[in-house]
Amino acid sequence: MATRRCPPSARPFGAIGLRYSGSIVADYTPREIDRKWQRRWQESRAFEVTEDASKPKFYCLEMYAYPSGDAHMGHVRNYAIGDAVARLKRMQGANVLHPFGWDAFGMPAENAAIQRGVHPETWTRESIARMKGQLQRLGISYDWSREIATCDPEYYRWNQWLFTRMFERGLAYRRRATVNWCPNDATVLANEQVIDGTCWRCGATVTTRELHQWFLRITAYAQELLDGLDGLTDWPERVVTMQRNWVGRSEGVQARFPICDLQGRATERAIEVFTTRIDTICGATFVVLAPEHELVEQFAAESPEARTFRAQADRFRTQDRIARLSGEIEKEGFDTGRTAMNPFTGQAVPIWVANFVIGGYGTGAIMAVPAHDQRDFEFARKYDVPIKIVVQPPGDDPLTAETMTEAYTAPGVMVDSGEFTGLDSEVAWTRMAERAEARGIGQRDVQFRLKDWGISRQRYWGTPIPIVHCPACGLVPVPDEELPVVLPQVVEFTGRGDSPLAQNPEFVNVKCPACGGDAARETDTMDTFVDSSWYFYRFCDPHNGDLPFDPVKARYWAPVDFYSGGVEHAILHLIYSRFFCRVFRDLGMVEHDEPFARLLTQGMVLKDGAVMSKSKGNVVDPDDMIRRYGADALRLYVMFVAPPEKEVEWTDASLEGSFRFLARVWRLVEPLGRLLRDVPVGAPAAALAAAALQPAERQLWRKTHQTIQRVTEDLYPRVHLNTAISALMELVNELYSFSDHAAVWSPVRRGDEAVAKHPTRPEALIVLKEAIDALVRMLSIFAPHMAEELWEQIGYQEGLTAAAWPSLNADAAKAEEIIVPVQVNGKVRARITVPADSSERHLEQAALADPAVQAKLSGKSIQKVIVAKGKLVSVVVR
């Protein structure tokens, strides 16, 4: 045959089919089948939905895509998983919202503009078109009428609207903050444009700059975001943990250390420090300021050697930033020559400046207790600052400052702490906090690691921040009726200088909305995480021109019931979305507190142990695989190869295996189509009474219902897609065995030649139809194109998209007889076949009567017999 070397999809499959000698089985030709059904679904608008109070809703969402131009295997896997859930829920009677859209703003589009002169919009639209085609060739059941792209003014308009609401409520504000700066290109760089401390374009060493930037006050919700995590029982534990650490709540005391003048007398000025170990305050032998701390400059000014002072502090400030990108840095510091008074001991302690104290956390200053904090310990040893022990470990072996080799951080007994001496340190914590408050030298405080969200980007391809700077009125939001503030089309992309919008006078020069005077537009655009923090609400009402979405519609669809995507979004995207959810709630637009009820983080698809990437040259192109094996085989493969959460290593051989399975189903079902068409659905109960069935028929009928049970249980909420598929494979194997049973089949002849086999008994046909019917329905959530085609072949007029999930007949699934292992002293010595509902007594008797068991019992005495009903009998002898 000439087609020998062709890829599988082109091979002449099953010219000779199962059990058919000489008959013709139509080839499994996924390419045509895929196209046929994709067209039908589109024409019938099969997946478009509207609110319907008569049905339970189910909102199934996969993280929308950044339109890079090429869908990769990670996308395929994510969308295949989501689609299986969406199709399952639809068949189980839910009104399923399953939308898709594009995270269309962002740097790659702008980089393309800088490097190749393509307008970001053109680049983005082309990428969307390409990727959409790829997704459609996968046959995912999206409601495409709800498609959104965040770069549409109709979308980003609502970013601006929401920003304005937040500005009005003090949740959006402006302050100075540090950015990466390339001195050569005179431009701001995003973190990902800084490569090993240098500019991605010109290689110049990156410095920092202070700019006015916009922030969203996520910290206003810090406690709530933390508390809400307890309710996220259907999220992966590790994502919850990551978020908890990210919010990073710690309880402590903010204490005042009065600053001493140059003569060592306490003054009115004080250093505020935050500590979680107020119990160790008597051991605080020095105070450390972050290099960014405002007092550093004051001390420098007051210092006789102001210059060296500043130089040292500056060195830490710049060092900090670069070091943070590259890893560990050595603890360094210098003594300011100034002292502060320990408010508990009254002693003067030196004030240091050191690089290990962070300006942005707490008060930017710490009390250093070297005996009981490892970092302080290392620092004190290095610079020879005194170490004072105030907590001794329990037991008779007290520590001494001279001999200790590391800080003692565990609880213990208080020493050398005045009236608190002798107390348990954990008890002392509370007493000392109370005392600090009573004496006005401190108060209990809660600090969060979570910082406000800086959303300003000095970029073109993002949502313009809708603010006007008026010399007379200050910061004025653009009135709602003037939204959206649209990105100007004509802009030059040089990658140098100011942000592109700032270079466009038509954009910048406006009249103040408040006073009508000359004013300037804000030229920063928003972080694209703003877009993705609420897109799931927009899907509920994607064409609304009056509001981001209709609260009534959102009340019907939201929250998202099933959300799947990569772990890489475990923190930022998900915490920002949880934040926005609460903002919408406080605006009265949604009623729930959490936007995503169930989260599934799917594992990556690797090739040769690494993430697929163009630079590594290890990309497997989904389109290529679809061309060769069809969409169904590819989808089935990514779901069968491993549980959804796990990483998978791409293997061509396994994909072929999935293809073979589908072809095997095809060869089984397709030729039976004409035969089964006439068999009524919902077989007469009498015909299926177990007693009326031949053993082979009974076995198939049981397997059918056992499979329905297993698959249904595996699918949701467990989402064990791989084991569900393996159960379907078992059913197919059973169907093949069934066709081997001579008792129920006889050859159909044409002349002398056996053309096909035909069940000789009506019961056999009924059981067969029921099995195949259930198989095709269940298979349709994994391999929808082929399932539809087979569905049509076996005589159903209405498409599978309207079909119901098969219903379980629990009696049919039940086994009449079971095999129970018998253990003697922990080892399996026999297996007995007993009626499924055997009593414990009967099981024991049957087990002891078994000859193999008897043999092991002879000469021994039975100590105990344990019967696990329906599972096992365990005999203990001596």
Place this chain on the structure above:
RNA sequence: GCGAAAGUGGCGGAACUGGCAGACGCGCCGGAUUUAGGAUCCGGUAGCCGAAAGGCUGUGGGGGUUCGAGUCCCCCCUUUCGCACCA
């Protein structure tokens, strides 16, 4: 360093609450079919001993709880991921 998760055949992986370890698939071996190869269908496939019946050993290593442990507890090893000076 801290935290979390995971270590099961040649490979991907099953085993829900402690109850037949290795479902299902890949690969490999054998048989049928075929002029032949491919495809297809059937069977076998943890290791060791044995002609077989059967036996012994096995879920990273060591200990423990239990009639019974891949599963629970303690110690150790390895891998992956997350956080890495957050006071």
